[in-house]
Amino acid sequence: MQSTYPHGANVTANGIRQHYLHYGGTAGERATRDAIILIPGITSPAVTWAFVAETFGRHFDTYVLDVRGRGLSEASDELDYSLDAQAEDLKALTEALKLDRYAYVGHSMGARIAIRAARTQPRGLTRAVLIDPPVSGPGRRAYPSKLPWYTDSIALAKKGIDMEGMRAFCPTWTEEQLRLRAQWLHTCDERAVRASFEGFHTDDIHADLPKLRVPALLMTAERGDVVLDSDVAEMQTLAPELQHTRVPNAGHMIPWDNEAGFYAAFGDFLGAKLV
Template identity: 65%
Template sequence: MSHYQYGAQVHANGIRQHYLRYGGRGPALVIVPGITSPAVTWGFVAERFGARFDTYVQDVRGRGLSQAGDDLDYGLDAQADDVAALIRALGLNDVTVLGHSMGGRIAIRMARRHPDLPLARLILADPPVSGPGRRPYPANLPWYVDSIRAAVHGMDADAMREFCPTWTEQQLRLRAQWLHTCDERAVVQSFEDFQRDDIHRDLPRVTVPTLLMGAGRGDVVTDADADEVLSLLPDARFTRVENAGHMLPWDDEEGFYRACGDFLGCPI
């Protein structure tokens, strides 16, 4: 039985925000995807969380069905304010925010800028820990730009396999279908902001229990990175999903759910 409820839009933080809702019961959980992941691509994860949580997946501005445009601010502060405004617009309380990759950085900035939000927990799934004076995020911008342009032109799963060779046919089809909705300008700015924004300065002001999750087969969050983050976060723990690369639930879905469930205190 599917836990999908509906997709909807709200006007929050001055823009149109689109989201998908799953479950409809239990504590509130908001998923903030990464740099080129429209909400629909996290549907399989939201289905699983929807069995126990009232789950919302946001289309980050410039992605999916949320507002995009040349005049839109795609900076981290605006993205963080979007999540806070979405939570308020939906009237959610005691919210767990799960941010993957870029979404993890958004969650950190959101918690710092909006200390009055009714947050319960944060889950930071393999967030880039790059910033001024730090090692760069270990990915290449042309990979994102080239794949987006191919999707805008029109591509199928076979063409997408060139960019994501380990993904399943279903995953490739979904990405090929939706990647064209990722605004190139938004993606380029977000990628470049990985090196410009200093999220480490935000960490001491994140006061809710936080799980930092790293990929066992990736180098986005090293052990040294995790140690530094934990030294700055007042209430945090670290875990690795040993059999996953950066796209954690795509690579090791059950390992990802176990890590989340251990932190949330219930099986996912």
């Protein structure tokens, strides 16, 4: 099948260089639909979401963000890696791209960024999909993954790690997925990852949920321990219009575990079915 990937590019937005991958474009029916902004997780450069973006690009004008400190976006020892800075990046990116109507689709850390950005009702935002967001925060249970899982693998990646070396960290992934992670993980700045991980426990996204003013879909993993049934109930109390779906046979990295189920879980929430 022909690729839907026109190009990658960089823009200056919120005072930093932001890199993104662009899929789909606005030809045909895509011109009538809202654009999609995919926001990956804590150690997922944009390129690792390319397989998802290809599918989205067949239906929507799609952009995959390299969150600051990851992939080809700006990183430095002085850069602010807070959730607030990441949310401002996201809002500034849509302004730089001159998007009139768009939806956030954020995974894990990316879902938290989407929640924090959406609370200010940015111009043009029409929907938000929150995929297995960490629900840790002040006074709440800790995020189930541990920081060394990230930092140890990044340290090895910076020296050079192969597919088999990466398998120790991601034993259920395919060879293609492992190769891609081994190739790109070194672009994740350890300071950025540490700041985001600490933010999982200090930033209160639950306080942001009542401020959501657009239709939102919470997508969770059936096999995951990130978002429990009790968490879903609390989130829907805080945001009564929040829809919810669980993807069967999937852990936290939902499209890696059950790609077809991941696409099916969107239904027509975004304005067109992905399958």
